[in-house]
Amino acid sequence: MMIETYDTIVLGGGISGLVAAYNQQKRGKHVLLLEASNRLGGVINTVYKEGYRLEQGPNSILTNAELHELIKELGIEDKIRKNEAIASTRYLLFKDMPLKMKPSWALLTSGFLTFGMVWAFLTERFRKKGTLEDESIANFIRRRLNADILNRMINPLVTGVYAGDPEKLSLRSTFKKLYAMEQDYGSLVKAMFNRDKNGHKREAISFKGGLTTLIKALEKKLGESAITSARVKQVTSLDDGFKITYNQEENQQFVFAKEVISTLPTIAASKVLDFIDTDLKQELQQVEYAPMLLLYLSYPRQNVRQKLNGFGYLIPKQENQPYLGGIWTSAIF
Numbered sequence: 001m002m003i004e005t006y007d008t009i010v011l012g013g014g015i016s017g018l019v020a021a022y023n024q025q026k027r028g029k030h031v032l033l034l035e036a037s038n039r040l041g042g043v044i045n046t047v048y049k050e051g052y053r054l055e056q057g058p059n060s061i062l063t064n065a066e067l068h069e070l071i072k073e074l075g076i077e078d079k080i081r082k083n084e085a086i087a088s089t090r091y092l093l094f095k096d097m098p099l100k101m102k103p104s105w106a107l108l109t110s111g112f113l114t115f116g117m118v119w120a121f122l123t124e125r126f127r128k129k130g131t132l133e134d135e136s137i138a139n140f141i142r143r144r145l146n147a148d149i150l151n152r153m154i155n156p157l158v159t160g161v162y163a164g165d166p167e168k169l170s171l172r173s174t175f176k177k178l179y180a181m182e183q184d185y186g187s188l189v190k191a192m193f194n195r196d197k198n199g200h201k202r203e204a205i206s207f208k209g210g211l212t213t214l215i216k217a218l219e220k221k222l223g224e225s226a227i228t229s230a231r232v233k234q235v236t237s238l239d240d241g242f243k244i245t246y247n248q249e250e251n252q253q254f255v256f257a258k259e260v261i262s263t264l265p266t267i268a269a270s271k272v273l274d275f276i277d278t279d280l281k282q283e284l285q286q287v288e289y290a291p292m293l294l295l296y297l298s299y300p301r302q303n304v305r306q307k308l309n310g311f312g313y314l315i316p317k318q319e320n321q322p323y324l325g326g327i328w329t330s331a332i333f
């Protein structure tokens with residue numbers, strides 16, 4: 001029996017695996033993507049229920065030059081849905097009420113900004129530049145600004161994006177722009193005033209048909225090079241490449257590849273990558289994944305008195321709410 005040999009095997013068919021496989025295919029590589037579930041997209045999944053379109057994962061993506069290029073190549077430029085202008089307005093929950101995060105009299109007089117916070121912003125430019133290779137987001141903000149700014153403004157932002165703890169998240173892996181701002185300008189405030197204003201403006205976008213449109217377009221490009229219901233069981237290292245064993249519909253199959261790209265969740269990677277050492281396996285097993293629960297609520301418009309003129313709101317920890325925030329989906333696209 002001839003066993004097929006590939007240049008690249010990609011493990012996992014979420015957005016990371018799909019883009020990795022697509023890029024390898026573009027470089028002329030013979031590529032195969034293996035996905036355990038019966039659909040591609042991983043965390044990204046748009047579903048329709050009772051007339052509503054629901055995103056089960058992220059509801060928008062931030063653009064950059066590479067993403068624009070990809071969208072163009074996939075031919076889905078005409079399907080882009082941009083945020084309504086109002087969606088750039090964000091709110092934070094403060095004393096049980098959403099407070100608009102835009103410089104305004106209402107914000108100044110709300111009691112949200114303490115004297116210490118204003119002073120920290122005004123004097124930030126005089127603080128010494130950090131010398132650490134990396135540090136937690138919390139450490140960075142306390143060092144450059146202060147603990148109130150961390151707790152009231154940064155903490156909800158970090159939980160909103162990563163559902164993670166700023167005390168544990170690495171600054172350079174999450175907000176590398178902040179790290180660069182300090183390194184290049186010596187101060188965040190100075191950087192904000194001096195940064196190249198002509199740089200690419202990042203926008204939050206979705207597509208007609210939701211984020212699944214992006215997944216479907218990648219799926220189409222990959223064609224038979226991406227297979228679903230193929231659970232990877234083991235990857236062993238050989239002298240001249242790798243042997244990948246996977247189960248497809250109860251049958252055990254294997255293929256060979258010169259290189260393997262793993263985009264599996266770290267726990268799965270630690271179990272299937274046979275050749276990595278015990279220390280790395282343990283580190284992979286210790287990476288925390290924040291569990292997320294989404295609740296979709298729908299109200300008749302006439303029953304909501306306020307204008308939903310914003311993206312939604314995030315909740316600082318000290319508000320003691322059992323959830324992270326709310327997105328006003330119907331207002332943003």
Ligand SMILES: Cc1cc2nc3c(=O)[nH]c(=O)nc-3n(C[C@H](O)[C@H](O)[C@H](O)COP(=O)(O)OP(=O)(O)OC[C@H]3O[C@@H](n4cnc5c(N)ncnc54)[C@H](O)[C@@H]3O)c2cc1C
Pocket residue numbers: 011012013014015016017034035036037040041042043044056057058059060161230231232233263264265268272292294
């Ligand atoms: C509600 C929500 C909101 C989010 N909002 C944002 C946001 O605003 N901004 C942002 O940047 N990120 C956001 N994220 C995170 C972002 O969606 C994910 O980081 C990203 O989609 C992960 O993609 P991935 O391909 O790396 O992993 P995944 O999507 O997890 O894909 C991994 C794939 O590997 C497959 N797999 C697992 N084990 C095996 C195996 N043994 N063999 C083969 N395949 C296997 C899985 O089935 C899965 O399809 C959000 C996530 C959620 C849940």
